[in-house]
Amino acid sequence: MTSTAPKTDLRFYLQSARDALLWKLEGLSEYDVRRPLTPTGTNLLGLVKHAASVELGYLGDTFGRPSGEPLPWVAEDAEANADMWATADQSREFVVGLYHRAWAHADATIEALPLDTVGKVPWWPGGKDAVTLHHAVVRVIADTHRHAGHADIVRELIDGAVGMNKGRENMPSDEVSWWAEHHERLERTAREVKEQVKEQVKERSS
Secondary structure (H helix, E strand, C coil), X not given: CCCXXXXXXHHHHHHHHHHHHHHCCCCCCHHXXXXXXXXXXXXXXXXXXXXXXXXXXXCCHHHCCCCCCCCHHHCCCCCCCHHHCCCCCXXXXXXXXXXXXXXXXXXXXXXXXXXXXXXXXXXXXXXXXXXXXXXXXXXXXXXXXXXXXXXXXHHHHHHCCCCCECCECCCCCCCHHHHHHHHHHHXXXXXXXXXXXHHHHHHHHC
């Protein structure tokens, strides 16, 4: 294995998550990028808006490097969950543009500061708000990959499109029939195990 500098590794995994998240918007209508596909309202454009806000906070304000981007949806008086969906006047172009600017600002912070630089997270409790740049970058990577996973599922629910990232779909088949059979097999297995558990409970209670 070729060794790389820690910042290089961190930037690679952060960028791969960013790219995956944005890729899930490609080819969709304005309606589809905003559609809430879970009971809690998870939607693709909202995930991007949230990810941009996270980067500007943890890799900007936390280290005394405010971006100057107005983010009213994360202000103290903001409506709950306002960072997780885009209003009608917040276009796809606006949200994606914000995310690209957040990348540039975050990358500049990573480049400018040593990884052991200590910052203070403004929204964490006083006395417990100190964090190193290394920790902050890892936190942002974890958060972005988590939401990229959410985007995977939301996009599949919209139009069936799946895959890890552009040019590397990493799926075992592209045949609809293969997936239908696979889905049915999993359903049969789940029902079989459900019946087994019922029998075990019945045996223990008899």
